[in-house]
Amino acid sequence: MRLLPTAMQAALDEGAATLCLCWKLMPRGRPPLGFTSHDRDVAFDGLTYRAASGFAASEIETSLGLSVDNTEVAGALSASDLTEEDLAAGVYDDARIEIWLVDWRDPDVRHLLRAGSIGRVLRGGVHFTAEIRGLSHYLNQTRGRVYAYGCDAAVGDARCGVDLSSPAFSAAATVTEARDSRRFTAGGLAAFASGWFALGRLTWTSGANAGRSAEIKTHRTGQGGAAHIGLSAPAPAPIAAGDAFTITAGCDRQFATCREKFANAENFRGFPHMPGNDFIMRYPNRDDTDNDGSALTD
Secondary structure (H helix, E strand, O other), X not given: OOOOOHHHHHHHHHOOOOEEEEEEEEOOOOOOEEEEOOOOOEEEOOEEEEOOOOOEEOOOOOOOOOOOOEEEEEEEOOOOOOOHHHHHOOOOOOOEEEEEXXXXXXXXXXXXEEEEEEEEEEEOOOEEEEEXXXXXXXXXXXXXXXXXXXXXXXXXXXXXXXXXXXXXOEEEEEEEEEOOOOEEEEEOOOOOOOOOOOOOEEEEOOOOOOXXXXXXXXXXXXXXXXXXXXXXXXXXXXXXXXXXXXXXXXXXXXXXXXXXXXXOHHHOOOOOOOOOHHHHHOOOOOOOEOOOOOEOOO
16 A cells, blocks of 8 residues: 555545656766656756656556566657657666656655666657666566576676787778668778677767767678678667777677687686586496407306
8 A cells, every 4th residue: 555645645635636747767877857747847856857748657557576567658759858869879778767746736745656767668750668667677687697608708898808909809990881770881800700790899989870889790701801790789870981980809608709719718707518408318328348348248
């Protein structure tokens, strides 16, 4: 049972239509944003909740226990607050959000309905729909080491130890031809074999995407040494010939790759010799032959 402030409960008992919803969005590294379902701005705790955002929310349900309670919020994209470029670039991924029930006549009369984080975001031409996940969804995320064949370190981090700034694992290149927002041809990578940068990272240093990074899905060396690059997700802004970028080698987290590509087998963070599912099917097998191969007799 949810207990509301006395003044708010009194307004509800009287049937007064003076309540509205306010959303406080807190992206990492950026100041918080406020939005409200009321037709006028509402302000409290030093933040103005804007009414011109076109925000609307689905029904909010809360259950007892550790199950993840999800809801959705929809809104319009505006140049001053929420832009498609920021959503595509992941600025609001896992951003904290609070949903308040507020009496717009007296914002001091309010109640926190839900606290959570932004999950999946679906974008349209001029609108978006964002999933709001309850705080209990963090309990479903893996913590600590994972016992698996593959390495659980990120290539180049402190646990991996590979120096990605080495010329053997990084390079600067320039787009020579853009096919679409995910595929393009680049020059300056002829010295690297096909697949060397697959699963690696690319950071744009010039052009409309300057400052943004992307994961590389495919890397293939074609005729004349031209590199054909495919990104895992579309670039937020159009890619154009002449755009410059830096690129680093990728890793599929397998022991053979760690040993042969990076010469880093001693830092491999997986368990390549762990038994597989077939281990439980094994059984002892009596050897009925002597060392010289002749059959044993009683």
